Amino acid sequence: MSGLHDILLIDVGNSRIKYAQIASADSKVVTQVCDSIEDLQHQISSAQCVIAASVQNDQVTLKIKQLCHLHNIPFQQVVTQATAFGISCAYQQFQTLGVDRWLAVLGARLHTQLPVAILDLGTAATCDVLVGEQHLGGWIAPGFQLMRKAVTSQTSKVFADQQTPDALSLGKSTPDCVNMGGLAMLEGFLYSARKRISGYSDDYRIFLCGGDSGLLKNIIDEKVQFKPDLVLQGLSRFIPSK
Numbered sequence: 001m002s003g004l005h006d007i008l009l010i011d012v013g014n015s016r017i018k019y020a021q022i023a024s025a026d027s028k029v030v031t032q033v034c035d036s037i038e039d040l041q042h043q044i045s046s047a048q049c050v051i052a053a054s055v056q057n058d059q060v061t062l063k064i065k066q067l068c069h070l071h072n073i074p075f076q077q078v079v080t081q082a083t084a085f086g087i088s089c090a091y092q093q094f095q096t097l098g099v100d101r102w103l104a105v106l107g108a109r110l111h112t113q114l115p116v117a118i119l120d121l122g123t124a125a126t127c128d129v130l131v132g133e134q135h136l137g138g139w140i141a142p143g144f145q146l147m148r149k150a151v152t153s154q155t156s157k158v159f160a161d162q163q164t165p166d167a168l169s170l171g172k173s174t175p176d177c178v179n180m181g182g183l184a185m186l187e188g189f190l191y192s193a194r195k196r197i198s199g200y201s202d203d204y205r206i207f208l209c210g211g212d213s214g215l216l217k218n219i220i221d222e223k224v225q226f227k228p229d230l231v232l233q234g235l236s237r238f239i240p241s242k
Contacts, residue, residue: 006021006022006023006043006046006047006048007021007022007023007024007025007047007048007049007050007051007236007239008020008021008040008043008044008047008048008049008050008051009021009022009029009051009052009232009235009236010040010050010051010052010053010054010064011052011053011054011100011103011231011232011235012037012052012053012054012055012056012060012061012064013055013056013100013122013123014055014056014122014123014124015122015123015211016033016034016035016211017033017034017035017036017037017039017040018031018032018033018231018232019031019032019033019034019040019043019232020032020229020232020236021043021047022236024239025236025237025239025241027236029229029232029233029236030229031228031229031231031232037060037063037064037067040067041067044064044067044068044071044073045067045070045071045073047073048073048074049073049074049075049076049239049240050064050068050073050074050075050076051075051076051078051235051236051238051239052064052075052076052077052078052235053077053078053079053099053100053103053231053235054077054099055098055099055100061077065077076238076240078099078103078235078238079095079099080094080095080096080097080098080099080102081094081102082094084102084106084237085106085109085237086133087105087106087109087130087133087134087135088133088134088135089102089135090134090135090136090137090138091137098126100120100231101118101120101126101128101138102135102234103230103231103232103234103235104118104120104128104207104209104230104231104234105118105128105130105135105234106234106237107227107229107230107231107232107233107234107235107236107237108130108205108207108227108230108234109130110233110234110237111205111207111227112205114201114203114204114205115129115130115131115132115197115200115201115203115204115205116129116130116197116204116205116206116207117129117130117193117194117196117197117204117205117206117207118130118138118206118207118209118230119189119190119193119206119207119208119209119210119213120209120210120213120230120231121143121144121186121189121208121209121210121211121212121213121215121216122143122210122211122212123143123145123146124140124141124142124143124146125139125140125141125142125143125144125186125189125210125212126138126139126140126141127139127189127192127193129193129196129197131200131201139189139192141185141189143210143212144164144182144183144186144212144215145212147181147182147185148178148179148182151178151181152178161175161179163175163179164179164212164215165179165180165183165215166218167218168180168183168184168187168218183215186212186215186216187216187219190206190208190216190219190224193206194206194223194224204223205223205224205225206223206224206225207225207226207227207230208220208224208225208226208227209226209227209228209229209230209231213226213228214226
């Protein structure tokens, strides 16, 4: 159980807030989820320090900073950098790479030195490729929920339900076809990533994270692995050394 004076890591995403309480940089990171910063007031007030990253507007970060100031807790905001821990960002305008993607890249290097593609399947589906110490770039596409919303909102006779498919098959109703189509698109995203990363080495890894990564559970193999805590693991690399 986490106790007083833990280090609090916070990742403010597009649709939810993920956090972890760890005793030190060497501690195992286990991601937890909450709906708002107000839900973290106790964790912030009892933390040793708070390290946060946000893809939302500055008001959310400011709220975290204010709570830390109120309780006299050291606060550090992490943003995307041109280079960190020897890893270089592919973007010439590195500030425009989402910090969650950057942190997932940094977190991936804690697990493997092989060429690796990081697929974060959430509100958006993103892919980032890391070979050696160079981030090579990636892709951004609609996530499963966005795909389903887009196809139903932009067509007059297509409708869907809120079911999520367990495995890819052919739909036999319009809602089934919409859901299966979204899953097929995600599987295609993974297959494209595999084709790209295998061009650099026969030995590679593909790491899956994000709330919808479980949709791809049926095509997992020894090279495709779930790493649900990658973003916060990347954030943990910024814990100051004693």
